[in-house]
Amino acid sequence: MQTSITLQIKLFGAFRQFQNGPVTLEVPSGISVAEVKTALWAKLQEIKPGADLALLHASALANSSSVLEANTRLTESQSLAILPPVCGG
Amino acid sequence: MQTSITLQIKLFGAFRQFQNGPVTLEVPSGISVAEVKTALWAKLQEIKPGADLALLHASALANSSSVLEANTRLTESQSLAILPPVCGG
């Protein structure tokens, strides 16, 4: 039987329209970062049905130390962040 | 008979070793800027016999609005400045 992990995903920038606090996802251990984005897509649709989620394609998942590659696999519960395209300065 | 003009020449940078105030030269009207430098050379030798005047070759004569070309001719008494190579900043 597959174990599951819990991902807390902080929303930044334009994603704040969905909610201000983090989104929680229960996902199977070993999930890839690309698959997490798909799961997040479903969750955001649930929060705000019909929302335009095109932005998600250009957005990256990261932890507090770096941006994660799409093929990285996650096996532990952790806190992540979804980062839309940046424009600091 | 040739008229003469009076040039007051301010000394800057390394030329301050000769004196702090301006040097006064009586020169013939129509003198070229290059010739003024020769006259200044003689005057500075007089103030401090044996001084090394190599610096004068690399120095420019100017008025308060611009550096003067060597072949410019002066026909009026005026105030000038002798400018050694610059190093501001």
Add this chain to the structure above:
Amino acid sequence: MSGKSFLNVATETINPLAAVDFVADDAHGAADVFIGTVRNHNLGKPVLGVSYDVFDDLTLNVFQALADESRARWGEKLNLYIEHYKGRLDIGGVSIIIAVSSPHRDETFQACRYIIEEIKKRVPIWKQEHYVDGDSEWVQGTSLESR
């Protein structure tokens, strides 16, 4: 010996003099300081103010990477001050300050320019513009995905 760094996400008004004072160094003859401020217009549209959203932890990690990269390219001695504002600013408010000092000027200009260009592309910060008509919009940016 390596120079010193001050890297910060500010929630209080950014003070340019603090940056200038921090990088000052008896062995350094030059400092370049870049200051970004909120403009009263963008793409022809009048702007009232800007809110900056910042993922603090990762931002500070990228600031540290930029400091390391700058010292590797322009000398270990560089003193660096990098500070970005988080929260809402009115027109004229300082959103970012970068100060770099070095014994000589060329390194200060190059490193300062490098840091601001990289920040625009690599640091998790987002800008929401507030318009005169009451509307607000998140400014389009550079994707972190392709890196």
Add this chain to the structure above:
Amino acid sequence: MSGKSFLNVATETINPLAAVDFVADDAHGAADVFIGTVRNHNLGKPVLGVSYDVFDDLTLNVFQALADESRARWGEKLNLYIEHYKGRLDIGGVSIIIAVSSPHRDETFQACRYIIEEIKKRVPIWKQEHYVDGDSEWVQGTSLESR
């Protein structure tokens, strides 16, 4: 409409904040500030301080020319602050400040860099270094003759 200029030969301590405040502009999103200070060494020799000799009138004329040239190349809107110290400074003293603001950053970096490079070559200012052993020397510079 053309931006504004402050061009000065200072005999009082140069204040970086005055430069930053002067160039600030609601329509400008970027400012680059260059600060030159007296280093504690030059060409390997320990330095105690530096005296700057300045031909004020011509210096201000060249500053004005640099302001005009900068606006012609990087935009009429540039706000410019150019100030050089005259007199003696100790280590760390500010000898020059150049601040440039513009709607966008590229122009500020380019104009600021241009102005400091041209000042080193074209402005009638001379530097006398004072050494630990009590000796003093006028620093070699760039001849204005060949121009």
